[in-house]
Amino acid sequence: MIARVAALALGLAACGDAGAVLAGGDTTVFDRTSNAYALPAPGLDDAALALHLAGDASFEATFVRGPAPVNAGLGPLYNHNACAACHGRDGRGLPQFGGAASQALVRVSLAHGEPELPGAPVPVPGLGGQLQDHGVFGVPPEIAIELTWIDEPGRYGDGAEFWLRRPRLILRRPDGALLPADVLRSFRQAPAVFGLGLLEAIPDDDLRAAADPDDRDGDGISGRVNLVWDVDAGAVRIGRFGHKAGNPTLVQQAAAAYANDMGVTSRRFGGEVEVTDDVIAAAAHYTATLGVPARAPGDVAAGEALFAALGCDACHTATQRSGDHAIAALAHQTFAPYTDLLLHDLGAGLADDRPEFAADGREWRTPPLWGLGLAPTVLPGASYLHDGRARTVAEAILWHGGEAEPARERFRTASVAQRTALLRFLAAL
Amino acid sequence: MRTAVPILLSLFALPTLVACDDGGPLGPGFTDRQVVADFADQVVIPTYALLDARARALDAAVVALAADPDATTLAAAQQAWVETRRPWEQSEGFLFGPVSAQGFDPAMDSWPVERNDLDAVIASTDELTAAYLHNLPETQKGFHTLEYLLFGPAHDRVATDLAARELAYLAGTSRELVTITTGLAASWTTGDRPYRDVFVSAGAAGNTAYPSLDAAAQEILVGMSGICDEVANGKIADPYDAHDPDLVESQFSYNSLADFADNLRSVEHAYTGDVPAAGTTGRGLDEVVRAVDPALDARFRAELAAAIAAIGAIPPPFRDAITTPSAYPAIAAAQAAVRTVQTTIDGDLTQAVR
Numbered sequence: 183m184i185a186r187v188a189a190l191a192l193g194l195a196a197c198g199d200a201g202a203v204l205a206g207g208d209t210t211v212f213d214r215t216s217n218a219y220a221l222p223a224p225g226l227d228d229a230a231l232a233l234h235l236a237g238d239a240s241f242e243a244t245f246v247r248g249p250a251p252v253n254a255g256l257g258p259l260y261n262h263n264a265c266a267a268c269h270g271r272d273g274r275g276l277p278q279f280g281g282a283a284s285q286a287l288v289r290v291s292l293a294h295g296e297p298e299l300p301g302a303p304v305p306v307p308g309l310g311g312q313l314q315d316h317g318v319f320g321v322p323p324e325i326a327i328e329l330t331w332i333d334e335p336g337r338y339g340d341g342a343e344f345w346l347r348r349p350r351l352i353l354r355r356p357d358g359a360l361l362p363a364d365v366l367r368s369f370r371q372a373p374a375v376f377g378l379g380l381l382e383a384i385p386d387d388d389l390r391a392a393a394d395p396d397d398r399d400g401d402g403i404s405g406r407v408n409l410v411w412d413v414d415a416g417a418v419r420i421g422r423f424g425h426k427a428g429n430p431t432l433v434q435q436a437a438a439a440y441a442n443d444m445g446v447t448s449r450r451f452g453g454e455v456e457v458t459d460d461v462i463a464a465a466a467h468y469t470a471t472l473g474v475p476a477r478a479p480g481d482v483a484a485g486e487a488l489f490a491a492l493g494c495d496a497c498h499t500a501t502q503r504s505g506d507h508a509i510a511a512l513a514h515q516t517f518a519p520y521t522d523l524l525l526h527d528l529g530a531g532l533a534d535d536r537p538e539f540a541a542d543g544r545e546w547r548t549p550p551l552w553g554l555g556l557a558p559t560v561l562p563g564a565s566y567l568h569d570g571r572a573r574t575v576a577e578a579i580l581w582h583g584g585e586a587e588p589a590r591e592r593f594r595t596a597s598v599a600q601r602t603a604l605l606r607f608l609a610a611l
Numbered sequence: 612m613r614t615a616v617p618i619l620l621s622l623f624a625l626p627t628l629v630a631c632d633d634g635g636p637l638g639p640g641f642t643d644r645q646v647v648a649d650f651a652d653q654v655v656i657p658t659y660a661l662l663d664a665r666a667r668a669l670d671a672a673v674v675a676l677a678a679d680p681d682a683t684t685l686a687a688a689q690q691a692w693v694e695t696r697r698p699w700e701q702s703e704g705f706l707f708g709p710v711s712a713q714g715f716d717p718a719m720d721s722w723p724v725e726r727n728d729l730d731a732v733i734a735s736t737d738e739l740t741a742a743y744l745h746n747l748p749e750t751q752k753g754f755h756t757l758e759y760l761l762f763g764p765a766h767d768r769v770a771t772d773l774a775a776r777e778l779a780y781l782a783g784t785s786r787e788l789v790t791i792t793t794g795l796a797a798s799w800t801t802g803d804r805p806y807r808d809v810f811v812s813a814g815a816a817g818n819t820a821y822p823s824l825d826a827a828a829q830e831i832l833v834g835m836s837g838i839c840d841e842v843a844n845g846k847i848a849d850p851y852d853a854h855d856p857d858l859v860e861s862q863f864s865y866n867s868l869a870d871f872a873d874n875l876r877s878v879e880h881a882y883t884g885d886v887p888a889a890g891t892t893g894r895g896l897d898e899v900v901r902a903v904d905p906a907l908d909a910r911f912r913a914e915l916a917a918a919i920a921a922i923g924a925i926p927p928p929f930r931d932a933i934t935t936p937s938a939y940p941a942i943a944a945a946q947a948a949v950r951t952v953q954t955t956i957d958g959d960l961t962q963a964v965r
Contacts, residue, residue, distance in 0.1 A: 213829070270711050562820065
């Protein structure tokens with residue numbers, strides 16, 4: 183009771199212990215609607231806000247082939263024609279392909295050969311590193327993607343049945359031939375894009391300090407930083423963004439997405455300047471400065487305690503602190519992303535068997551869990567994990583393997599009441 | 612989304628502060644289930660049904676144009692486009708749920724038009740089957756492609772100038788539009804879990820999208836606010852600030868100002884629970900507001916009417932007004948009037964409702 187009064191007195195949206203750290207620190211927004219991921223961070227100065235609004239327009243802009251009066255440069259091959267088409271309302275996409283509803287993609291590479299960037303996946307001759315399933319007029323898409331799901335049964339410790347689904351992709355070239363078996367492939371849905379500036383601002387040293395590649399502490403959890411090529415620095419840097427942390431900065435992530443997802447090239451990727459560095463910087467700034475939704479009101483202390491007790495927080499690190507950042511509002515914040523930004527072995531069940539820089543075929547970067555409970559509000563039918571195979575958060579937990587298998591088993595064998603409490607906590611994020 | 616920030620901050624900070632649990636210092640939050648139900652049943656679903664019916668009428672008019680292109684059939688098809696546009700614009704105050712998640716919005720309303728590829732398809736010998744058109748990008752279909760072909764890039768379309776391939780493309784595209792409007796209408800009413808049931812069951816156990824009635828009310832208010840923001844700070848501001856007609860949506864039909872006014876009417880419908888064109892009435896937020904602050908209800912209605920009037924006072928067409936200095940004061944006044952509406956939604960209205 184006293185804690186609650188104190189929280190109110192501080193003017194925080196805190197309820198019980200939950201709000202001790204606001205989800206986005208001072209960049210937290212208080213909205214639990216479908217718009218919750220799409221609000222600018224509070225505290226931006228005038229210049230940062232102006233650039234955010236410019237980036238907002240860039241993020242929504244629909245590209246056309248051109249020449250055209252506005253937004254020229256699409257294609258000739260592409261996955262979609264606007265950032266917001268896959269990251270709708272700045273949230274995740276759905277695991278589906280085809281026409282306007284396409285919100286996912288497939289990355290490809292070869293196991294051996296020469297990468298274009300040091301340490302990067304080896305491109306497939308004629309296809310590159312990503313399959314584009316759309317083309318402008320006269321350019322056949324390089325692939326036709328058919329996605330089906332294979333159901334797999336399982337049981338909770340108490341005997342209750344559950345069903346998981348595993349994706350099965352059939353990838354055909356324009357001539358009808360299947361993609362050769364030696365092409366490695368990784369099927370991914372679009373992730374949410376809010377709060378990314380805070381993740382960018384976590385000091386490298388903090389990430390390295392949390393890493394435990396040889397599991398010296400013997401807790402069964404390793405955790406490695408990905409080491410990727412920074413095209414601006416011309417050097418290896420820690421990777422932070424993408425499902426395998428394959429990009430070191432938001433600017434590089436954005437530039438790569440323009441080039442690979444929309445066929446819109448730039449100085450960094452593709453050479454021909456179809457989109458300027460300024461526009462890319464604005465789009466990156468937009469994602470850096472989207473606020474983070476505060477947790478939902480209500481008492482979820484029991485589930486929060488279970489989150490730690492089951493071991494979820496060994497990778498989904500509750501609290502992080504940002505260091506210096508060019509955007510003042512993002513610097514020196516204490517926030518609650520529920521990620522360590524490190525790579526972890528998630529087991530054979532989730533493996534894509536496609537390495538990406540230092541990440542091997544079983545490793546994934548811990549995704550942040552902030553805003554998780556709003557996923558079905560922002561995107562009806564929202565699904566989880568890198569490829570959207572999990573239709574519920576419970577399914578997502580049940581897919582965890584590898585290092586996370588003990589935690590998964592503690593969840594699977596927990597009582598209904600405990601499982602419900604944990605899921606209530608996650609729904610409040 | 613586009614956002615005018617200072618308003619939003621004041622807005623969401625306070626309500627959440629007091630909404631930590633039921634029985635907080637300023638009351639339990641929004642609990643009027645009838646408003647939420649009527650919003651779905653008397654506003655959203657009838658608006659989408661009207662859109663679908665008018666899209667079918669548009670398709671019929673385009674088929675008639677294609678069969679016998681003359682000034683009469685062209686004018687009828689143009690008018691049918693304008694009539695179909697209205698319920699769509701009147702739905703933009705509630706762009707949450709399947710309309711965005713399932714891609715109906717971009718499929719119907721992508722902008723700008725992919726003119727190069729549109730021209731290339733028309734110049735080609737490709738057979739314009741339904742499947743072929745279905746697979747084309749959304750920038751070559753939907754409202755603005757139909758508009759481009761029906762009105763012409765310079766708003767001077769002559770029926771007899773339309774080539775056979777253009778007429779066939781028009782007919783195929785209007786048919787494709789119907790599949791989209793039908794799918795959108797159905798997304799709220801049919802299927803395993805119609806979105807109507809998701810929204811109306813706000814607060815029920817297991818409803819992860821809307822854990823409380825208060826969350827549903829917030830969704831209504833945020834949608835109302837969001838379209839005001841989009842009109843004032845996006846649809847008007849982007850082309851006006853750049854004085855660039857190429858940035859104007861609905862520029863071929865000269866329908867931009869009607870679009871904006873109908874966007875404001877979508878706010879009115881969401882607020883009152885009524886859709887006059889569909890003949891539906893329901894319990895709206897207005898009744899909740901009147902119960903606590905009748906003067907606020909009257910003021911908000913006056914602000915809405917003033918915003919619609921201010922949009923109407925911009926000399927048409929909007930694509931010319933943005934490069935005509937004598938029109939600038941009217942444009943600025945309309946932006947200000949719409950922002951006033953948004954300020955009231957974000958502030959006083961949100962407080963009164965919750």
